[in-house]
Amino acid sequence: MRIGLDMMGGDFAPLEAVKGVKLFLDTVATNVHLVLIGDEQALLPLIADAQLDQSKYSIVHSSQVIGMNEHPTKALKEKQQSSIAIGFYLLQHKKIDAFISAGNTGAMMVGAIYSIKPIDGIQRPTISTPLPREDGSANTLLDAGINADCKPENLVQFAVLGSLYSQYILGVPQPKVGLLNIGEEEGKGNLLAQATYPLLKENEQIHFIGNVEGRDVFTDKADVVVCEGFTGNVILKMAESFYDLSVRRNIQDEYIARFDFETYGGTPVLGVSEPVIIGHGISKATAFKNMIVLAEKMIETKLLDKIKESFPTKVE
Amino acid sequence: MRIGLDMMGGDFAPLEAVKGVKLFLDTVATNVHLVLIGDEQALLPLIADAQLDQSKYSIVHSSQVIGMNEHPTKALKEKQQSSIAIGFYLLQHKKIDAFISAGNTGAMMVGAIYSIKPIDGIQRPTISTPLPREDGSANTLLDAGINADCKPENLVQFAVLGSLYSQYILGVPQPKVGLLNIGEEEGKGNLLAQATYPLLKENEQIHFIGNVEGRDVFTDKADVVVCEGFTGNVILKMAESFYDLSVRRNIQDEYIARFDFETYGGTPVLGVSEPVIIGHGISKATAFKNMIVLAEKMIETKLLDKIKESFPTKVE
Numbered sequence: 001m002r003i004g005l006d007m008m009g010g011d012f013a014p015l016e017a018v019k020g021v022k023l024f025l026d027t028v029a030t031n032v033h034l035v036l037i038g039d040e041q042a043l044l045p046l047i048a049d050a051q052l053d054q055s056k057y058s059i060v061h062s063s064q065v066i067g068m069n070e071h072p073t074k075a076l077k078e079k080q081q082s083s084i085a086i087g088f089y090l091l092q093h094k095k096i097d098a099f100i101s102a103g104n105t106g107a108m109m110v111g112a113i114y115s116i117k118p119i120d121g122i123q124r125p126t127i128s129t130p131l132p133r134e135d136g137s138a139n140t141l142l143d144a145g146i147n148a149d150c151k152p153e154n155l156v157q158f159a160v161l162g163s164l165y166s167q168y169i170l171g172v173p174q175p176k177v178g179l180l181n182i183g184e185e186e187g188k189g190n191l192l193a194q195a196t197y198p199l200l201k202e203n204e205q206i207h208f209i210g211n212v213e214g215r216d217v218f219t220d221k222a223d224v225v226v227c228e229g230f231t232g233n234v235i236l237k238m239a240e241s242f243y244d245l246s247v248r249r250n251i252q253d254e255y256i257a258r259f260d261f262e263t264y265g266g267t268p269v270l271g272v273s274e275p276v277i278i279g280h281g282i283s284k285a286t287a288f289k290n291m292i293v294l295a296e297k298m299i300e301t302k303l304l305d306k307i308k309e310s311f312p313t314k315v316e
Numbered sequence: 317m318r319i320g321l322d323m324m325g326g327d328f329a330p331l332e333a334v335k336g337v338k339l340f341l342d343t344v345a346t347n348v349h350l351v352l353i354g355d356e357q358a359l360l361p362l363i364a365d366a367q368l369d370q371s372k373y374s375i376v377h378s379s380q381v382i383g384m385n386e387h388p389t390k391a392l393k394e395k396q397q398s399s400i401a402i403g404f405y406l407l408q409h410k411k412i413d414a415f416i417s418a419g420n421t422g423a424m425m426v427g428a429i430y431s432i433k434p435i436d437g438i439q440r441p442t443i444s445t446p447l448p449r450e451d452g453s454a455n456t457l458l459d460a461g462i463n464a465d466c467k468p469e470n471l472v473q474f475a476v477l478g479s480l481y482s483q484y485i486l487g488v489p490q491p492k493v494g495l496l497n498i499g500e501e502e503g504k505g506n507l508l509a510q511a512t513y514p515l516l517k518e519n520e521q522i523h524f525i526g527n528v529e530g531r532d533v534f535t536d537k538a539d540v541v542v543c544e545g546f547t548g549n550v551i552l553k554m555a556e557s558f559y560d561l562s563v564r565r566n567i568q569d570e571y572i573a574r575f576d577f578e579t580y581g582g583t584p585v586l587g588v589s590e591p592v593i594i595g596h597g598i599s600k601a602t603a604f605k606n607m608i609v610l611a612e613k614m615i616e617t618k619l620l621d622k623i624k625e626s627f628p629t630k631v632e
Contacts, residue, residue, distance in 0.1 A: 145498050148498060148506035182464060182545070182546055182550065189546065190544070190546045191465050193464075193546070213553050214551065214554040216557075230498055230505065230506045231546065231550055234496065234498065234551065235530065236530065237529050238533065238554060239530075240531055241534065248450075249450075249571060253565055256567075
């Protein structure tokens, strides 16, 4: 199993990426071979310092970096030697089985959608975010901000994707799917929610439990919370700000501590045909380690095969 | 100044309503005369117990109550002797200068819009919610859940209404108005946010400072945060759930304590032609007291005149 890691992506790369690799190799028993994509000159001294097991990794040199604020499409096109462009090239040509980057999110999405492609039948690939629960587990909210305007059919596909993710990656046997809404009963909400409810209700691929509200997103009412990416992104950023608040105000609470992004690492792009994981720009060692763990789990559980089976191509 | 109070509205009425009246009369120096609308038989013993100053209130008997889960339009039409119907009748006929209820929110909105009417030029009356800030003040978010689907022009009107509320009621000299969005730059967001941004930018009635994100809603980046009522309601309920969480987990923090709804009382219906305040169903004494204080302030500051001046009727 070969996992590609963009060593140049994120605010603290390449140092924290190297530290994350070391943390992974030191703490996780694995047969993963890591393909470290980045500027060899920058990487070699850091890797020497970290004393990584040489049998566990190889380096693929990249001479360019896509900056965090560059225009995604333009940058990917013009910087063919960037770590992100090379990562997608390797993934597309089956040289790696998954690709991880904490770099430019837009470039990662463009690469995932245009070089790796959506799975047949999936209209809009999506990204999710975990929402921590007090019982120690986490709910899956999607879309977390990629698809700001959605149709009801998109939300139904998010529900199926989130459900499979929850089942195979988070180990929830029969994930309860909730529609984010502003009231409990069917018929409540905006036009999108009103139109989506009956579609979710009749869908036999998921275990739909009805509407969930803003107060429910951190509870066990639903394991998967579905919404368009505008509201989803607002929820995600509000949750992050509560963590920052707790640090600033010195609130010591083991549950609130789990609102820290580092606990989770990154989010897979669900609905594209190969495992792609996007990390937060502020990712440090733990986040990089956790993204590698997630990639390994996506490959081991054959999540993408399960997704492909759930979206069968129509026979002509 | 005469303020009408529905004594039968809310989960803990009429007892907590009476307690709220007592708290108001005991702690706030005022020339307000309270018009207590409710079932005389239920009220009299409670009022006797509370030993209210008889010069400060009068009772208007109502023989019916609209339940929290009744259909708003139907209930208002059929229960003409309900406390809410009588309250709107008194307000419409200038017998009271403001009307407050913690009862059926839908019935309050229907009454506000159909018996009191929107101010000329206002397309959609709205409700707001305070969002506490660490500096002790509060931001104003609107719409908080009444208008789930909005057009850009609605959001612009919310911005003007919220700005006037922030200035006259909360005492912010030149309120900064932010558009809730999922990115910082102009051009980001869903179609609604993209179309609203330029309208806010060119509006000379407000001090528009650009986009704010989920992480900014509790900060001093903007004093007024504008969004459609779907996302607004999700934010409000998430904020409430953080308070519940802090209680459940015994987190002692004076800032988090201000996420308690009781601190604020209720929300005015902004954009209708008389002061109408809607309380939370769970309102207790402090919330009732604070709603009376808010009503008094709306009358004293002539907020509604300021709003009417900001929406001048077109001269034919």
